[in-house]
Amino acid sequence: MTSSERTGDELVQVLSTLSNPHRIRIVAALLDGREYVSRLARRLQISRALLQVHLRKLEAAGLVEATLELSPDGKAMKYYTIRQFAIELTPQALAAAAATLTYEEARLRDDAQGQG
Amino acid sequence: MTSSERTGDELVQVLSTLSNPHRIRIVAALLDGREYVSRLARRLQISRALLQVHLRKLEAAGLVEATLELSPDGKAMKYYTIRQFAIELTPQALAAAAATLTYEEARLRDDAQGQG
DNA sequence: GGCACCTGCTACAAGATCTTTGCAGGTAGC
DNA sequence: GCTACCTGCAAAGATCTTGTAGCAGGTGCC
Numbered sequence: 216m217t218s219s220e221r222t223g224d225e226l227v228q229v230l231s232t233l234s235n236p237h238r239i240r241i242v243a244a245l246l247d248g249r250e251y252v253s254r255l256a257r258r259l260q261i262s263r264a265l266l267q268v269h270l271r272k273l274e275a276a277g278l279v280e281a282t283l284e285l286s287p288d289g290k291a292m293k294y295y296t297i298r299q300f301a302i303e304l305t306p307q308a309l310a311a312a313a314a315t316l317t318y319e320e321a322r323l324r325d326d327a328q329g330q331g
Numbered sequence: 332m333t334s335s336e337r338t339g340d341e342l343v344q345v346l347s348t349l350s351n352p353h354r355i356r357i358v359a360a361l362l363d364g365r366e367y368v369s370r371l372a373r374r375l376q377i378s379r380a381l382l383q384v385h386l387r388k389l390e391a392a393g394l395v396e397a398t399l400e401l402s403p404d405g406k407a408m409k410y411y412t413i414r415q416f417a418i419e420l421t422p423q424a425l426a427a428a429a430a431t432l433t434y435e436e437a438r439l440r441d442d443a444q445g446q447g
Numbered sequence: 448g449g450c451a452c453c454t455g456c457t458a459c460a461a462g463a464t465c466t467t468t469g470c471a472g473g474t475a476g477c
Numbered sequence: 478g479c480t481a482c483c484t485g486c487a488a489a490g491a492t493c494t495t496g497t498a499g500c501a502g503g504t505g506c507c
Contacts, residue, residue: 347464351464351465353465377466378466378467378468380466380467380468380469381465381466381467384465384466385465401474402474404474404475404476405473405474405475406473406474406475407473407474
């Protein structure tokens with residue numbers, strides 16, 4: 216998935232997701248291989264609740280993927296893996312993304328309402 | 332400037348700067364050429380005060396550049412231009428950036444204090 | 448029953464970000 | 478003097494994000 220396949224809104228979502236030290240470290244950790252939530256929390260030395268929040272954001276942005284599995288002893292384990300991505304950030308790519316920002320529609324809509 | 336020349340902290344700063352619709356639109360607008368603040372504000376249909384805030388952030392992140400000039404009729408004009416950049420966002424690049432996050436040092440330092 | 452591990456959720460406080468409003472300064476021209 | 482344009486800053490409030498605490502469920506084992 217390249218940046219040109221994303222809408223401006225999706226790019227904003229991905230960038231705001233990746234603009235957090237915790238989430239960068241999570242991506243880095245998952246690069247070593249799949250991991251389940253509790254273990255990853257111990258490895259990164261953050262609380263499970265906090266990790267879950269960040270993982271949910273990463274998943275919402277399409278950057279990681281979750282699979283629920285049963286371990287051999289019957290425990291429900293949620294494994295996260297990275298979804299490979301490559302986004303090129305240049306002024307030109309941003310200009311292309313800007314054209315598909317619904318943000319602009321919202322502003323113009325509000326404008327029209329304000330004047331009507 | 333490529334992403335590999337940035338520290339993790341700088342990358343976080345750049346990403347959080349670019350994760351905003353206004354700022355993406357500003358970069359896109361400046362791609363057409365240099366522009367001074369008031370005119371750019373009219374073009375983007377946002378208040379000058381708001382634009383200034385966003386421009387300051389873009390400048391702090393090293394994405395745009397400002398030059399103060401005197402117009403022929405003696406008015407002080409602040410022109411902004413884009414500083415070309417190319418950042419490749421991949422899990423691998425993020426892993427490299429994660430290694431240079433001072434965030435981690437801070438956490439380990441706090442840990443040591445908490446235990447000592 | 449106890450314990451240790453796995454998952455999920457929500458509510459709340461604290462902090463960061465965004466946006467507006469209102470003030471200050473300047474030049475040029477009528 | 479006034480108006481129209483240029484710049485700058487900061488306080489205040491609304492809104493989003495972050496992190497913690499506490500609750501719920503489940504399994505397996507002693």
